[in-house]
Amino acid sequence: MLAEEEDNEGNSFRRFFSAYDGTSLKKRIPKTSRKRCMESMGWLITIGEGDGEISLLHPFSDVHIELPHQNTTVDYYDHEAEYLMTFIRKAVLSASPSHTSDYVLFVIEGGMYFLSFWRPGDLRWTRVIWEGTHHNLFADLVYFNGEIYTVNYFGEVLVCDVADFVGPEPTKVSRYGVQLRPIQDDCDSLPLTVIPAERELLGEDPTYGTTYFRVFQVDLPTGKVTEIEELGNMAFFLGANASLSVQASQYPGIKPNRIYFTDDFLESYTAYEEGGGLDMGVHNVADGSIQQPHYDGVSLSWFCPPIWVTPTLY
Numbered sequence: 568m569l570a571e572e573e574d575n576e577g578n579s580f581r582r583f584f585s586a587y588d589g590t591s592l593k594k595r596i597p598k599t600s601r602k603r604c605m606e607s608m609g610w611l612i613t614i615g616e617g618d619g620e621i622s623l624l625h626p627f628s629d630v631h632i633e634l635p636h637q638n639t640t641v642d643y644y645d646h647e648a649e650y651l652m653t654f655i656r657k658a659v660l661s662a663s664p665s666h667t668s669d670y671v672l673f674v675i676e677g678g679m680y681f682l683s684f685w686r687p688g689d690l691r692w693t694r695v696i697w698e699g700t701h702h703n704l705f706a707d708l709v710y711f712n713g714e715i716y717t718v719n720y721f722g723e724v725l726v727c728d729v730a731d732f733v734g735p736e737p738t739k740v741s742r743y744g745v746q747l748r749p750i751q752d753d754c755d756s757l758p759l760t761v762i763p764a765e766r767e768l769l770g771e772d773p774t775y776g777t778t779y780f781r782v783f784q785v786d787l788p789t790g791k792v793t794e795i796e797e798l799g800n801m802a803f804f805l806g807a808n809a810s811l812s813v814q815a816s817q818y819p820g821i822k823p824n825r826i827y828f829t830d831d832f833l834e835s836y837t838a839y840e841e842g843g844g845l846d847m848g849v850h851n852v853a854d855g856s857i858q859q860p861h862y863d864g865v866s867l868s869w870f871c872p873p874i875w876v877t878p879t880l881y
Contacts, residue, residue: 568581568582568583568584568604568606568611568626568873568874568875568876569581569582569583569584569591569862569864569866569873570842570844570866570867570868570871570872570873571599571600571601571868571871578595579595579597579599579600580593580594580595580596581593581594581595581596581599581626582594582866583876583878584862584873585820586820586821586827586861586862587818587819587820587821588819588820589820594626594627596624596626596629598613598622598624598629598631599611599613599624599626599871601615601616601617601870602614602615602616602652602870602871603616603652603653603807603870603871604807604871604874605655605657605658605807605808605809605874606807606808606809606874606875606876606877607658607659607660607672607710607808607809608660608662608663608809608877608879609625609626609663609665609876609877609878609879610623610624610625610626610660610663610664610665611623611624611625611626611876612624612655612658612672612674614637614651614652614654614655615651615652616650616651616652616870617651618651619636619637619638619651619652619654620633620636621633621634621635621636621637621655622634623664623672625664625665625879626876626878627878627879627880628880630664630665632664632687634672634685635685635689635690635691635692637651637654637655637676637692639690639691639692640676640677640681640683640691640692640694641681641683641692641694642677643677646676646677646678646680646681648678650837652870653833653837654676654677655674655675655676656674656675656676656679656705656833657674657675657705657707657708657807657809658672658673658674658675658809659672659673659674659708659709659710659715659809660672660673660710660809661673661710661713661715661729663879664687665879668687670686670687671684671685671686671729672684672685672686673695673708673710673715673727674692675705675707675708675717676692679703679704679705679706679720680703680704680705681694681695681703681705682694682695682697682703682705682708682715682717682727683695695727697725703719704719704720704721705717705718705719705720706718706719706720707805707810708809709809709810709811710729710809713728713729714726714727714728714729715727715729722792724785724787726787759839759840759841759845760839760840760841761838761839761840762838762839762840775832775835775836775846776845776846777828777846777848777850777857778857779850779855779857780826780850780852781794782794782795782796782798782826782852783795796852796853797824797852797853798812798823798824798825798852799823799824800814800815800816800823800824801813801814801815801823801824802815802818802821802822802823802824802825802826802827803825803826803827804826804827804828804875805826805827805828805829805831805875806828806829806830806831806847806873806874806875807829807831807871807872807874808829808874808875808876811875811877822849824851824852824853825849825850825851825852826849826850826852827849827850827861827875828846828847828848828849828850829844829846829847829872829873829874829875830843830844830845830846830847830872830873831843831872831874832846836869836872837869839869840869841867841869842867842868842869842870842872843867843868843869843872844865844866844867844868844872844873845865845867847860847861847862847873848860848861849861
């Protein structure tokens, strides 16, 4: 899903670009206007730029589920974000609301320090308390076979029971190199306009971008972590969406042993008037290269750059 655009009459719309065949679909989704969007199981988790209100939205049926405001999280006013839209960093569903009312929505919130959840009918968010660790700073989370797996910036893989079932060992991905670097080192990028208040912090003519990935296989029973350079037939999709993997052979146009990524580093792109969207591409796990972006156009937004969605009919 590309960044928000406006037509000649001032109506906002979105384009959905297919990584499979390069086609695009134009659709008006008024409830996403000026909102940050994350994705899980075909649903968007939207956060208002000005009011911080949170909703679940199905982009193709326009079904809308209001969620408790972010200020209902534990100790909210001690962990407020500079921008209301950035308070929640990641979100993942345990099941699709299209199919059941028995689901849980997990989010990384409060400056990435906490994991909280919401169930249908709850009036506020509930904090997950982790025993045995005091260094959270969560980077990502996924749902798999009745469990929520999350990884933090200290390399810890933590598991939260959603059902009494532990699946086979998962794979965690760590992404490095989202950093400032001289713009002349990235001549293919569109020059961005630094917000004046950020100029002294960023220095002269900076830009940003992912430089490499490292992939690790995690053996949960033993705690052993092994770096690997082979995903087999799998392809990963990373960004502001819930991270996911697919069997590449089942999707024409998707290459195996690749990591498809979009721009999700808020701390970098909120320093530019045009926002984020440039940092996307395809990483070849076998040789470490980052290839040309899957989408060769320019799609920028300060509050909602392009994200991956898994389209489903409601």
